[in-house]
Amino acid sequence: MTAAARGDWRAVHDEAMRRIGAREWKPGALIPAETALAEEFGCARATVGRAMRELAAAGLIERRRKAGTRVAERPVRHARLAIPLIREEIEAAGAAYSYALLGAEERAAPPPVRARFGEARLLHSAAIHFAGGAPAVLEERWINLDLMPGAAEPGLFETESANEWLVRHAPFAGGEMAVSSEAAEAAEAAALGVAPGAPLLAVERLTRGPEGPVTLARLAHAPGRRMRLEL
Amino acid sequence: MTAAARGDWRAVHDEAMRRIGAREWKPGALIPAETALAEEFGCARATVGRAMRELAAAGLIERRRKAGTRVAERPVRHARLAIPLIREEIEAAGAAYSYALLGAEERAAPPPVRARFGEARLLHSAAIHFAGGAPAVLEERWINLDLMPGAAEPGLFETESANEWLVRHAPFAGGEMAVSSEAAEAAEAAALGVAPGAPLLAVERLTRGPEGPVTLARLAHAPGRRMRLEL
DNA sequence: AAGTGGTCTAGACCACAAT
DNA sequence: TTGTGGTCTAGACCACTTA
Numbered sequence: 133m134t135a136a137a138r139g140d141w142r143a144v145h146d147e148a149m150r151r152i153g154a155r156e157w158k159p160g161a162l163i164p165a166e167t168a169l170a171e172e173f174g175c176a177r178a179t180v181g182r183a184m185r186e187l188a189a190a191g192l193i194e195r196r197r198k199a200g201t202r203v204a205e206r207p208v209r210h211a212r213l214a215i216p217l218i219r220e221e222i223e224a225a226g227a228a229y230s231y232a233l234l235g236a237e238e239r240a241a242p243p244p245v246r247a248r249f250g251e252a253r254l255l256h257s258a259a260i261h262f263a264g265g266a267p268a269v270l271e272e273r274w275i276n277l278d279l280m281p282g283a284a285e286p287g288l289f290e291t292e293s294a295n296e297w298l299v300r301h302a303p304f305a306g307g308e309m310a311v312s313s314e315a316a317e318a319a320e321a322a323a324l325g326v327a328p329g330a331p332l333l334a335v336e337r338l339t340r341g342p343e344g345p346v347t348l349a350r351l352a353h354a355p356g357r358r359m360r361l362e363l
Numbered sequence: 364m365t366a367a368a369r370g371d372w373r374a375v376h377d378e379a380m381r382r383i384g385a386r387e388w389k390p391g392a393l394i395p396a397e398t399a400l401a402e403e404f405g406c407a408r409a410t411v412g413r414a415m416r417e418l419a420a421a422g423l424i425e426r427r428r429k430a431g432t433r434v435a436e437r438p439v440r441h442a443r444l445a446i447p448l449i450r451e452e453i454e455a456a457g458a459a460y461s462y463a464l465l466g467a468e469e470r471a472a473p474p475p476v477r478a479r480f481g482e483a484r485l486l487h488s489a490a491i492h493f494a495g496g497a498p499a500v501l502e503e504r505w506i507n508l509d510l511m512p513g514a515a516e517p518g519l520f521e522t523e524s525a526n527e528w529l530v531r532h533a534p535f536a537g538g539e540m541a542v543s544s545e546a547a548e549a550a551e552a553a554a555l556g557v558a559p560g561a562p563l564l565a566v567e568r569l570t571r572g573p574e575g576p577v578t579l580a581r582l583a584h585a586p587g588r589r590m591r592l593e594l
Numbered sequence: 595a596a597g598t599g600g601t602c603t604a605g606a607c608c609a610c611a612a613t
Numbered sequence: 614t615t616g617t618g619g620t621c622t623a624g625a626c627c628a629c630t631t632a
Contacts, residue, residue: 141620153534153573165598176622181599191445198598198630206530211444211540213592217437299437303384307594309442313544313564313586331562333544339594342384355544361444363538363570372601396617407603412618428610429617 144173144183152192152203160205163193211361217296218261218269218351227263233289234258234323238277245274248338248345253277255284257294260323267324270352271295279346295349298339302346307339311359316352324354331355375404375414383423383434391436394424442592448527449492449500449582458495464520465489465554469508476505479569479576484508486515488525491554498555501583502526510577526580534572541567542590547583555585562586 151157163169166184170177184201187193191210195201222229236257241249254274261269273294275283280302282288288297314334321328333353339346353359382388394400397415401408415432418424422441426432453460467488472480485505492500504525506514511533513519519528545565552559564584570577584590 150573153536159531167598176624177599178601178623179621181601182620184599195599196630197600197628198596198632200598206448207535209446209535209538211442211446211592213442213444215440215442215594300390304438304440305384309592309594311542311564311590311592312588313562313584315562315586329560331544331546333542333564337594342381353544355546357543359542361442361540361542363446363540363568398617407605408618409604409620410602412620413601415618426618427612428619429612429615430610431617 140175141179141182141186144169144175144180145186147173148183148187149192157203159203162200162202165200209363211363213359213361217293217299218271219293219296222261222263222268225263228265230262230265231291231293232260232262234260236289236294238284241274245348248348249274249276250344252279252344257289259289259293261293266354268354268357270320270323271349272352273347273349275347276345279341279343294347298347302339303341303343304346305340305342307337309335309337311335314352320352324352326355333357333359335359371406372410372413372417375400375406375411376417378404379414379418380423388434390434393431393433396431440594442594444590444592448524448530449502450524450527453492453494453499456494461493461496462522462524463491463493465491467520467525469515472505476579479579480505480507481575483510483575488520490520490524492524497585499585499588501551501554502580503583504578504580506578507576510572510574525578529570529578533570533577534574535577536571536573538568538570540569543567545583551583555583557586564588564590566590 157163164172166177166180169180173180184193184195188195192204192207193201194204219229219231236255238253239256241254241256245254255277257273257275259271260267261271271293275294275298277284280298282301283297312334314332316324316326316328316330316332318328320332321330332355335351335353336349337351338348388394395403397408397411400411404411415424415426419426423435423438424432425435450460450462467486469484470487472485472487476485486508488504488506490502491498492502502524506525506529508515511529513532514528543565545563547555547557547559547561547563549559551563552561563586566582566584567580568582569579
């Protein structure tokens with residue numbers, strides 16, 4: 133048929149991407165219906181549908197029944213961020229990883245935390261992750277004991293970080309993350325061995341299971357650490 | 364059939380998620396083949412395949428021909444970050460947006476930049492984005508003139524930010540992003556109206572088109588600004 | 595009312611990799 | 614060699630939304 137080799141959804145996908153990139157299909161413009169494209173490419177409608185579904189998932193097109201398919205005005209570019217265990221991240225950088233628990237106890241949470249968890253019983257924990265003996269990340273965490281009663285077991289986080297235990301035991305259904313830059317407060321600075329006011333990369337992450345919020349963590353990364361994403 | 368309503372890939376998907384979350388299918392364990400699941404759920408193999416494809420894309424399972432499908436040892440959770448235009452981000456926060464170009468000229472780039480672009484001719488631009496009259500983001504950018512010759516037109520970025528122009532005119536094929544926390548240098552501090560050493564959220568983004576790297580931008584966000592992601 | 599995307603089916607063939 | 618996922622097809626029906 134055309135430039136696209138026939139009979140492969142990937143070929144349709146790539147040709148559509150090319151047309152969008154080359155502005156043969158302009159932003160906001162309607163593109164031909166699946167049946168028309170299937171005829172053009174000499175393939176089944178389902179094959180075109182598969183290609184278009186991938187493009188829609190990537191945010192390059194917007195599809196609506198009856199209204200048809202349009203090229204996105206502004207391609208919603210999704211960064212894909214693989215969330216690594218801190219241990220793996222540090223070991224991948226070639227440094228020796230170690231970990232120290234500062235404390236773990238059931239505790240009443242301040243209002244901003246309560247706002248996320250409602251009336252649930254909460255375990256509070258604090259820990260430091262070291263890279264090559266130097267403090268790298270300070271972790272403060274709240275865990276929903278109503279959903280994760282096993283987390284209350286004494287000594288559980290002495291050797292394994294709460295993060296790793298949760299990854300293996302907590303169901304995952306979604307969450308939110310916020311990244312900001314903050315000046316180190318006195319306690320943080322002391323724990324991380326940096327000057328007060330030093331710029332920390334603060335990552336706050338709320339993880340939800342199917343039955344509600346499971347854990348809220350705040351990771352304060354020492355100056356110089358970076359977070360990498362792929363687009 | 365089972366708890367899953369028949370004839371819907373979403374039902375298969377949800378039931379599989381439930382079994383993974385409930386550890387009926389344990390991390391690392393092999394799960395039944397598509398044909399077996401299709402029989403169990405009373406649907407076509409393609410329907411099971413669709414459900415499994417989504418789970419694999421979400422990182423919950425790993426699939427290999429002949430070897431079968433396994434529950435991922437550690438669910439690769441990837442954040443999906445919609446990258447907004449700075450203008451939209453500021454307007455969404457309810458503040459008035461404005462923009463000032465500090466300069467745009469063809470210029471020889473320092474080695475770290477050359478390393479990304481090779482021998483290409485490069486346009487350098489600098490600009491500030493304001494929120495409600497206050498400096499919010501300082502933008503420094505390099506644009507590949509070999510791929511985007513239109514960017515060299517004088518006065519182009521006077522009223523529209525380079526970011527918005529590029530989003531509308533540059534093909535997009537991928538990229539990388541790195542986030543870090545940095546102390547404001549003197550020039551940055553002055554431009555943003557903050558004290559030297561204030562913690563800035565630095566976002567460096569390299570955007571690639573199908574023919575090579577298109578633009579490298581460094582956005583320095585004023586203290587207090589946050590970057591939000593969904594998991 | 596009608597046109598579009600969304601999904602399902604039953605069957606088929608292929609690609610890959612473990613055996 | 615063989616079992617598994619990956620893809621394609623031709624047709625069908627449904628769901629949604631615009632006109």
